[in-house]
Amino acid sequence: FHxxxxxxxxxxxxxxxxxxxxxxxxxxxxxxxITIEGVDAxxxxxxxxxxxxxxxxxxxxxxxxxxxxxAVITQGEQKCAMRGSYLASQGIDADPDAFYLSExxxxxxxxxxxxxxxxxxxxxxxxxxxxxxxxxxxxxxEDRGKxxxxxVPLPSAG
Numbered sequence: 001f002h003x004x005x006x007x008x009x010x011x012x013x014x015x016x017x018x019x020x021x022x023x024x025x026x027x028x029x030x031x032x033x034i035t036i037e038g039v040d041a042x043x044x045x046x047x048x049x050x051x052x053x054x055x056x057x058x059x060x061x062x063x064x065x066x067x068x069x070x071a072v073i074t075q076g077e078q079k080c081a082m083r084g085s086y087l088a089s090q091g092i093d094a095d096p097d098a099f100y101l102s103e104x105x106x107x108x109x110x111x112x113x114x115x116x117x118x119x120x121x122x123x124x125x126x127x128x129x130x131x132x133x134x135x136x137x138x139x140x141x142e143d144r145g146k147x148x149x150x151x152v153p154l155p156s157a158g
Contacts, residue, residue, distance in 0.1 A: 002110065002118055003074070009056040011047050015039055019117040028125040042120075055081040055099060055144060075107040081144050082134050094135045099144060101137035104128040 005014040023037040024046050036045045050056055058080040066073040082102040087094035094100065105126035111119040129137075 003060065006056070011043070011056070015043055015047075017118050018042065019113050019115075019119050022118060023120040024123070025120070026123045026125065052083070053086045054083055054102065057081075057144075070111055072110040072112075073107070074110070076105070078104045078106055080104075081139050084135075087131055087135055090131055092131050092135050095138075099139045100134045101139055101143075102129050102134045 002014050002017055005011065018039050020039065021037075022039055022042060023035055024042055025033055025035045027033050036042050047056075058078055060074075060076055060078045062074045062076040064073075064075040080102050081099035083096075084094040084098040084100060085096040087100065088096045105128075107124040107126065109122040111122075113119055
């Protein structure tokens with residue numbers, strides 16, 4: 001449910017399922033790890049930053065999935081529509097009103113507490129299309145229209 005609401009851009013239901021002690025930690029190949037703690041900080045410093053960078057309605061092709069009593073682990077390829085305004089802010093010659101295809105590979109650990117609340121996310125960023133190459137892949141509104149939009153149905157009780 002959490003990942004489905006994220007990729008549909010319906011962030012508040014995802015945040016509502018977080019533990020009060022939730023933290024997101026991100027690792028990449030270049031920078032020191034970043035940790036964001038608390039639901040309000042995650043909203044402000046994770047989701048709002050992602051929204052400024054890309055259309056949060058994305059495709060995530062999970063190729064590996066592992067589940068146990070305390071966590072779900074996903075690994076796969078993600079495609080997103082990166083905002084030209086973000087690329088321009090990074091020094092890339094891009095139309096600030098356009099969107100461009102970016103592809104990444106992530107491994108995410110999703111630990112849960114005893115009450116079933118998500119404790120957070122530990123994200124290991126793998127390959128990502130270099131920004132200079134992202135700008136070479138402009139998207140049309142029709143391209144973006146193929147991806148999930150709108151609220152995600154809530155799971156039925158029972």
